[in-house]
Amino acid sequence: MSWKQLFSRSLAADPDRLHFAAHSHHLWPDASHAGHLAAWEAAATLADHKWDQIMGPVWSQAQQHVADELNLPDPATLCFAPNTHDFIVRLLSAIPARPVRVLATDGEFHSFRRQMTRWVEAGQVRLETAPPERVLETARRSAFDLIFASQVLFNSGTVLSELDGLADLARPDGPWVVIDGYHGFMAVATDLSRIADRIFYLSGGYKYAMAGEGACFLHAPPGYAQRPVVTGWYAAFDDLALPPGDVGYAPDGRRFLGSTFDPSGLYRFNAVQTLLHSEGLTTAVISDHVAGLQARFLDQSPMAGFDLLNPLDDGPHARFLAFRGDRAAALHAALADQNVMTDVRGDVLRIGFALYHDREDVALLSKILGTLA
Known part of the structure; x- marks a missing residue:
């Protein structure tokens, strides 16, 4: 399951992009567009x-x-x-x-x-x-x-x-x-x-x-x-x-x-918060969705040659997976060449999931990573 319909504008702006950097630059939901316009209308x-x-x-x-x-x-x-x-x-x-x-x-x-x-x-x-x-x-x-x-x-x-x-x-x-x-x-x-x-x-x-x-x-x-x-x-x-x-x-x-x-930014923040409340999308609900995608990704893609710095466990977990390896920068660049957005910090490649991802996205990411191994 995903909530792609809430992000139709951002997803349509680049339909071929796979954006797995939600922990870095999160794609904006449609509600933020309405909030931004509300700020302009107030000024006018x-x-x-x-x-x-x-x-x-x-x-x-x-x-x-x-x-x-x-x-x-x-x-x-x-x-x-x-x-x-x-x-x-x-x-x-x-x-x-x-x-x-x-x-x-x-x-x-x-x-x-x-x-x-x-x-x-x-x-x-x-x-x-x-x-x-x-x-x-x-x-x-x-x-x-x-x-x-x-x-x-x-x-x-x-x-x-x-x-x-x-x-x-x-x-x-x-x-x-x-x-x-x-x-x-x-x-x-x-x-x-x-x-x-x-x-x-x-x-x-x-x-x-x-x-x-x-x-x-x-x-x-x-x-x-x-x-x-x-x-x-x-x-x-x-x-x-x-x-x-x-x-x-x-x-x-x-x-x-x-x-x-x-x-x-405050207008956008309020508009997005109102949307999340109306959809029942609490932090716990979103985290549960992301945790499921993280587990599925780890099952499908072991990221050979990388160490996972934040393994999944029973406690609170970051909204991204951090993989350390010598090939982090090279893999980040290779993914970017295929319009797959991740981000890299030194020798750490970070992959972040969000509401606009589903199982099919995880499978496609794993498949692309398989071709780059």
Whole structure:
């Protein structure tokens, strides 16, 4: 079974393409097209007054969707931005100590690694990394200002199992615990209700939320990082009556806002969420569908010469399979020559399934791989 009918526009745009990189660039469902048009219509119809709609019902609807997905007690702790990098910069700016003592896993995404490396060069950060299975142990052993870990590591698909343990270390005066959920949000069923008062959680709509760019979010626990130094005037919406020279902040997640942004991602996000709800497509349902395709693929295609970094087991699993091998880049290129989209990170080839795949797609992928062996 698949839900190809929900992705008719994206699939029709290149009918011969086999897109197995849903963990990287997820194809957009038709609902996102309607959401994008709604953003344009609001701009044309409301002009200057469109921001009343964006920062009112559009914003609050998006907050509620995220809060429902993560079981957050209060949607007001959520803020949106064009990308998660903006949030990382603002978070670090709120830490008064310099250099900032940072602990991270050794498998964080390029943007985080690049920014941290540059801060280390500039003397603003002291960075220590650890394998995901040792992050909690390392965090307990030393003093840090910021602990940063991905819920699901982007390269290997490793699922972090120590969220509660890390949350137990968090304090308003440090350390702050930040969970990067970009490969966890709507890929792994996540309940943050027990730890929402102590951790930051950031993610976005580009991947498993199927909404495209520009709809990233941060859950910011009350009492933590109340005055980011890097800030924009939108963060002062509740304090515009302050005397000149005073820097006020919204009392909730909006304290992490910057300045004017493209709101179309929020419209797409809301439209896709509404579609998923109407179809009964919860994260659990989608994950079950993908898990079935993953198992079928592994049965049909052993990927000779590659090691599977994230075997299927009874626990939470990434929405992609990560295969390590010397031929990863060459196989990725050979597949691309046949209009089969996967993606490669160094010597790791990643294959991601989605709602727009079915058994026939898995069989065709396996057949093509057989010809390239």
